[in-house]
Amino acid sequence: AQSVTQLDSHVSVSEGTPVLLRCNYSSSYSPSLFWYVQHPNKGLQLLLKYTSAATLVKGINGFEAEFKKSETSFHLTKPSAHMSDAAEYFCVVSDGGAQKLVFGQGTRLTINP
Amino acid sequence: EAGVAQSPRYKIIEKRQSVAFWCNPISGHATLYWYQQILGQGPKLLIQFQNNGVVDDSQLPKDRFSAERLKGVDSTLKIQPAKLEDSAVYLCASRTYRGAKGTDTQYFGPGTRLTVL
Numbered sequence: 028a029q030s031v032t033q034l035d036s037h038v039s040v041s042e043g044t045p046v047l048l049r050c051n052y053s054s055s056y057s058p059s060l061f062w063y064v065q066h067p068n069k070g071l072q073l074l075l076k077y078t079s080a081a082t083l084v085k086g087i088n089g090f091e092a093e094f095k096k097s098e099t100s101f102h103l104t105k106p107s108a109h110m111s112d113a114a115e116y117f118c119v120v121s122d123g124g125a126q127k128l129v130f131g132q133g134t135r136l137t138i139n140p
Numbered sequence: 141e142a143g144v145a146q147s148p149r150y151k152i153i154e155k156r157q158s159v160a161f162w163c164n165p166i167s168g169h170a171t172l173y174w175y176q177q178i179l180g181q182g183p184k185l186l187i188q189f190q191n192n193g194v195v196d197d198s199q200l201p202k203d204r205f206s207a208e209r210l211k212g213v214d215s216t217l218k219i220q221p222a223k224l225e226d227s228a229v230y231l232c233a234s235r236t237y238r239g240a241k242g243t244d245t246q247y248f249g250p251g252t253r254l255t256v257l
Contacts, residue, residue: 063248070144071183071231071248117182126171126235127196128246130182 029054029120033131041139046105048134050118053099059121060101061128062092066114074116077101088112113138142166144249146232152255158220161252165213165234171195172209173246174217175231183231189215219254227256 034049052058062074075086082094092103101118118131145164153159165172170191175183186205188196191212200207204223209215219226229251 068250070250071233073245073247076245119182126246127185127188128173128183130184133180133182 029056029058029122029129031060031118031120031129031131033116033118033134035134036132037135037137039137039139040108042110043107046103046108046112046136048103048116048118048136050101050103050131051099052101052118052120054120056122059126060092060094061119061121062086062090062101062103063117063119063130064114065117065133071117074103108136108138110138110140112136144232144234144247146230146249146252148252149250150253150255152257153222155224155256156221158218159222159254160216160218161230161232161254163215163217163232163249165215165232166247169234169236169247170212171235172215173233174207174215175233177229177231177251179228186217222254222256224256227254229253 030053032051040046057079060077063071064074065071074090075084075092077084077094085091090105092101094101115133115135117133119128121128144166147162151159172189174186176186177183186200187207189209192209205219207217231251232249233246235246
């Protein structure tokens, strides 16, 4: 069975400083991995996805993630946080076939002025 | 391009009542999903449709939940009777279908927030 573990339930950073949201995955297959963002009272939006091409994946709004098979990790980073980045972030793994998504518990990102 | 539409956005009911949610996927998307997101957790898949057929409903509590997708477009999710633990956001998502290896993006609607009192 596939699963993801988001290592932090809450991350707080100051505006303009780097962001790191950590995710480890478990999968029997070559996984497809995603990061989604959820702003309050809004739908989930795809930030980026890894599908066995380049291990460094660039997404929207300056986010990127690196797939590390040896560490079974897919951490999300951004060089400089903006107030608008405050939201809930979900790391997600897919079985690739029927594309059944399995979500992590989420990391709430708070940006301090 | 219009996104995934859901209604209502909010619903408050008493336990043991019935409730229905509606989803209109992105035009041309053959695959449709319903997820349940309990407060403080990630979404959990309830049911997946391919056109108007069910692909996976292994996590749907079939004694009280039902879903249909007539004509392979709109879908409705029903709960009858509702329990307190059904309080959650119900998300609908859709994607195009490009075969077993497809990794196309799932697009999510804004969700319906259900409160059961």
